[in-house]
Amino acid sequence: MISPESDPTGLHRVLDRPPVLPQAAQRLDTRRELWPDEVRIRVERLNLDAASFRQLERTHTTDGVVDGDAIRAAVLDIVATRGKMQNPETGSGGMLVGTVEEVGPDSPLGLAVGDRVTTLVSLTLTPLVLEDALASWDGLGEQVPCDGYAVLFGRSIAAVIPDDLPVPLSLSVMDVCGAPALTARIVGEYAATGRDPVVAVVGGAGKSGSLSLAAARDAGAARTIGVVPHQAESELLTGAGLADEVTIADARDPVALRDAVEKAGGPADVTVVCVDVPGCEGGAVLATADGGTVVFFSMATSFSAAALGAEGLAADVRMLVGNGFVPGHAAYAMDLLRRTDGVRRLFESRL
Structure with missing residues (x-):
């Protein structure tokens, strides 16, 4: 069992000592179990921010050839090490799209199980677990198909994806809105x-x-x-x-x-x-x-x-x-x- 005490900013998920805000943390707690004001998302796609992806691309390019496998491995390592997607060179992350799979009883976000949403807070402060080794991503683009889960806090922001637009297009727009x-x-x-x-x-x-x-x-x-x-x-x-x-x-x-x-x-x-x-x-x-x-x-x-x-x-x-x-x-x-x-x-x- 986990303690029912939580903080809407996500401080209860920070493993650093002394604690800092989640965005500044070196490591987040990614357990599946929710505190009462949290929401868990089944993630289907990440959108890496442009500065982060370009840095990874530059680092893993040799003689003009981009090594997508190396970029994929780098992203997996970042997420596994930090419990979130935060490029250590740029400090930036991106955002995600997925489906709400569980809502804590005290969540103020107004989301319901089954809602297809995109997060409007950065991956740099979002607990994230990737469960598919990014097998469907070639490492050559900012949008990353994936399977895993993420956790939103009481002060997180998310928007339900509109029905009239393709998901990749909606995600691209929400990333820079x-x-x-x-x-x-x-x-x-x-x-x-x-x-x-x-x-x-x-x-x-x-x-x-x-x-x-x-x-x-x-x-x-x-x-x-x-x-x-x-x-x-x-x-x-x-x-x-x-x-x-x-x-x-x-x-x-x-x-x-x-x-x-x-x-x-x-x-x-x-x-x-x-x-x-x-x-x-x-x-x-x-x-x-x-x-x-x-x-x-x-x-x-x-x-x-x-x-x-x-x-x-x-x-x-x-x-x-x-x-x-x-x-x-x-x-x-x-x-x-x-x-x-x-x-x-x-x-x-x-x-």
């Missing part, structure tokens, strides 16, 4: 003051980037600029029609990024960073007008580099960390997908 909601909030603040905000999205052809561009336009942006790394992405984003101007720049080159945004109609009042590579902090700051806002949604961001870089440039910019949660974020992202053909085409092309 915090980005468009926060983008819309920030752009809306500028528009409400009578300003005509220019919005630049770095990584505009990606999942969070394309949704952020759609959200910026939806919230009243006067001009949207999509920054992409190469011609193929430029053609993809141009074809989607989500940005008023598409420009090519290496986001890791501060001067190149600044010049590209300025040439496209900047500097930006709001710059949204959605790329999954490190080293983009300085360019994002330089591309943003004084009094503007930079929103960092990439888990590859060094927040110390961003803060110290802005100070060193004497840049009067507000910098925000996109924490992945805004009330109503899942519903808003799904609504954007349904009514914005360009967003849906981009997502489907990446599946």
Whole structure:
């Protein structure tokens, strides 16, 4: 028998001593038995976050050939060692989809046995057990078919998957749904003051980037600029029609990024960073007008580099960390997908 005492943040599952919050923990308790306010999910698919998967891909690529077996083994080792999916290099994880198989009597999440759900909290704090050795995954993509179970706490968040969309598509959208909601909030603040905000999205052809561009336009942006790394992405984003101007720049080159945004109609009042590579902090700051806002949604961001870089440039910019949660974020992202053909085409092309 387990103690009925639990904490809605999941502290009772932390094995570290002294205890820390589950996201910061080195190891979580993954027992199947539930505390009264928990929910257990039968997991069918993981969605690894982009920064984590790209790091694994880079580490296990030799002479241009990606070793999917090695990536699969690395993910299995992380989950077995830590009791959760948290890449030790990036600190990030992803999210999952599955079916509710048991609900504790005191769970506040409003879920019922049989609900097919996607979690809206990170795998970095979710107790997880994989029971199939990831036999159905080739290790070459971010979406991971699997069989196992996960546990949600009293303060976890989950959403029932809509019936009108394929599960892989829904999972891809839910994985990044915090980005468009926060983008819309920030752009809306500028528009409400009578300003005509220019919005630049770095990584505009990606999942969070394309949704952020759609959200910026939806919230009243006067001009949207999509920054992409190469011609193929430029053609993809141009074809989607989500940005008023598409420009090519290496986001890791501060001067190149600044010049590209300025040439496209900047500097930006709001710059949204959605790329999954490190080293983009300085360019994002330089591309943003004084009094503007930079929103960092990439888990590859060094927040110390961003803060110290802005100070060193004497840049009067507000910098925000996109924490992945805004009330109503899942519903808003799904609504954007349904009514914005360009967003849906981009997502489907990446599946």
